[in-house]
Amino acid sequence: xxxxxxxxxxxxxxxxxxxxxxxxxxxxxxxxxxxxxxxxxxxxxxxxxxxxxxxxxxxxxxxxxxxxxxxxxxxxxxxxxxxxxxxxxxxxxxxxxxxxxxxxxxxxxxxxxxxxxxxxxxxxxxxxxxxxxxxxxxxxxxxxxxxxxxxxxxxxxxxxxxxxxxxxxxxxxxxxxxxxxxxxxxxxxxxxxxxxxxxxxxxxxxxxxxxxxxxxxxxxxxxxxxxxxxxxxxxxxxxxxxxxxxxxxxxxxxxxxxxxxxxxxxxxxxxxxxxxxxxxxxxxxxxxxxxxxxxxxxxxxxxxxxxxxxxxxx
Numbered sequence: 001x002x003x004x005x006x007x008x009x010x011x012x013x014x015x016x017x018x019x020x021x022x023x024x025x026x027x028x029x030x031x032x033x034x035x036x037x038x039x040x041x042x043x044x045x046x047x048x049x050x051x052x053x054x055x056x057x058x059x060x061x062x063x064x065x066x067x068x069x070x071x072x073x074x075x076x077x078x079x080x081x082x083x084x085x086x087x088x089x090x091x092x093x094x095x096x097x098x099x100x101x102x103x104x105x106x107x108x109x110x111x112x113x114x115x116x117x118x119x120x121x122x123x124x125x126x127x128x129x130x131x132x133x134x135x136x137x138x139x140x141x142x143x144x145x146x147x148x149x150x151x152x153x154x155x156x157x158x159x160x161x162x163x164x165x166x167x168x169x170x171x172x173x174x175x176x177x178x179x180x181x182x183x184x185x186x187x188x189x190x191x192x193x194x195x196x197x198x199x200x201x202x203x204x205x206x207x208x209x210x211x212x213x214x215x216x217x218x219x220x221x222x223x224x225x226x227x228x229x230x231x232x233x234x235x236x237x238x239x240x241x242x243x244x245x246x247x248x249x250x251x252x253x254x255x256x257x258x259x260x261x262x263x264x265x266x267x268x269x270x271x272x273x274x275x276x277x278x279x280x281x282x283x284x285x286x287x288x289x290x291x292x293x294x295x296x297x298x299x300x301x302x303x304x305x306x307x308x309x310x311x312x313x314x
């Protein structure tokens with residue numbers, strides 16, 4: 001008998017075979033909670049985590065092309081960024097054929113728990129989602145601001161998020177806050193999908209420029225690192241066709257298995273908050289508080305917000 005037998009997990013109408021569930025994907029040791037000791041987690045732990053959050057993560061994945069970040073030998077091994085769906089994937093896994101320059105790409109789409117667990121068995125640690133749906137790939141229904149600090153200065157991230165949230169409130173746009181599981185925060189605005197990527201990214205750029213102009217010593221929209229200095233970068237580049245953003249509740253390929261975790265705006269003041277605050281050990285508990293309750297159903301058109309922003313910019 002094998003020392004590491006496969007597990008079979010039932011999910012809806014499908015059974016998923018989990019191979020080598022005891023394989024360590026996240027070795028224990030330094031680098032976990034803000035540089036502290038990270039726990040050891042196996043492939044079985046990864047599968048169990050994704051199974052526990054499936055009802056909460058699937059609404060953020062359904063209908064969206066995915067780019068899969070795979071680490072077959074764990075976080076210390078090679079990384080594969082997978083766009084095309086391999087032929088050997090089960091036929092019950094959804095695919096989306098979307099255009100690219102000179103052809104198409106057949107992305108995986110995660111519609112159900114079985115697919116989520118199959119991807120975990122493939123050591124797809126992190127799920128990067130499109131900001132549009134496969135049915136309307138040119139029209140995003142999410143806008144993302146990535147707050148990227150120059151170093152690992154989370155206080156700068158916390159401050160920038162507060163300023164951005166206030167500006168979005170002034171523009172009467174609903175927004176949601178999420179740790180990235182890495183260094184920063186994402187601020188996400190739900191859209192009605194009526195505008196194309198160029199329009200959405202142009203709006204996001206103008207919002208970021210407005211904020212940076214008001215706080216030039218702390219914030220920047222400079223794309224080149226050498227032009228940023230110690231200022232926090234307001235990154236809007238994810239708001240483009242075929243660009244991706246880490247999905248809410250996805251695991252990051254870092255020691256300790258931190259998770260990109262939704263949080264409520266009032267949690268921004270929590271002194272214990274940092275980008276890697278939650279891991280696969282406790283992210284599900286935070287997510288079950290439903291900090292984004294109702295936010296994603298408040299999608300907006302950018303027309304009124306654009307007029308308010310133009311008036312603000314003079």
